[in-house]
Amino acid sequence: MKIATWNVNSLKVRLPHLLDWLNAVDLDVIALQEIKTLDDGFPSAELAAAGYRAVSNGQKTYNGVALLARGELRDVVRDMDGFADDQKRVIAATINGVRFVSVYVVNGQSVGSDKYAYKLRFLDALHDYLAGELDRHPLLAVGGDFNIAPTPQDSHDPAIWEGGVLCSGPERAGLNRLLALGLHDAFRLFPQAANSFTWWDYRQAAFSRNLGLRIDHWLLSTPLAAHARSAHVDLAPRRLERPSDHAPLIVDLMPGV
């Protein structure tokens, strides 16, 4: 089973890229973030024609997440129970016996800002939410834009990024608390090239200079991580004209999970 997570930065704008990519890469499950569209405007027919069912938790202009699958999506849950939030950042569904979560973690703007405080609260809520999901679903895969680079090697220049938003201690502590639940950063289960990133700022030709961060992740529960056979960033969609600022992260799981 091949799974991917991709922050598309507007599903409307990126739909041609997404459809071409789905055609080129044989994926079973895709977690999308920043779809920036209401469920009403969701391109279900186009995706169905490409062979995918979809569920979404959409919002106008900002945020919004979705899950696509070749198979049936069961027990769909939107948002985190008990965390009051107008922003649509979480959706979960069970596919082929595996529980999937697509999450768009708060960006946080800058350390010490109100949005940063909201990010830390969101991470706390995500911790409690995923603890519950793990209790119910031993096979759990959480994919998304976490807006956190786990270590200094996950930014192109620690001198610039360390301590700032996306690379600060409290954010990393929040991510490490998720891992301490028994989740594993799928990308680091395998040897990877240095300077592997998933996001590059649109400005200053950051992508062509590989000035990026690794902030998109698949977190796998221990029984699921045991079935992972590879993980890689797919740079092809980021190279296209008018791309998302993120590249997809693909994880291959052995059949029969």
Place this chain on the structure above:
DNA sequence: ATGGTTGCCGTGCAA
């Protein structure tokens, strides 16, 4: 040099 790029029913704001 406090810039720069993208997407949004927007004309500033969030990323």
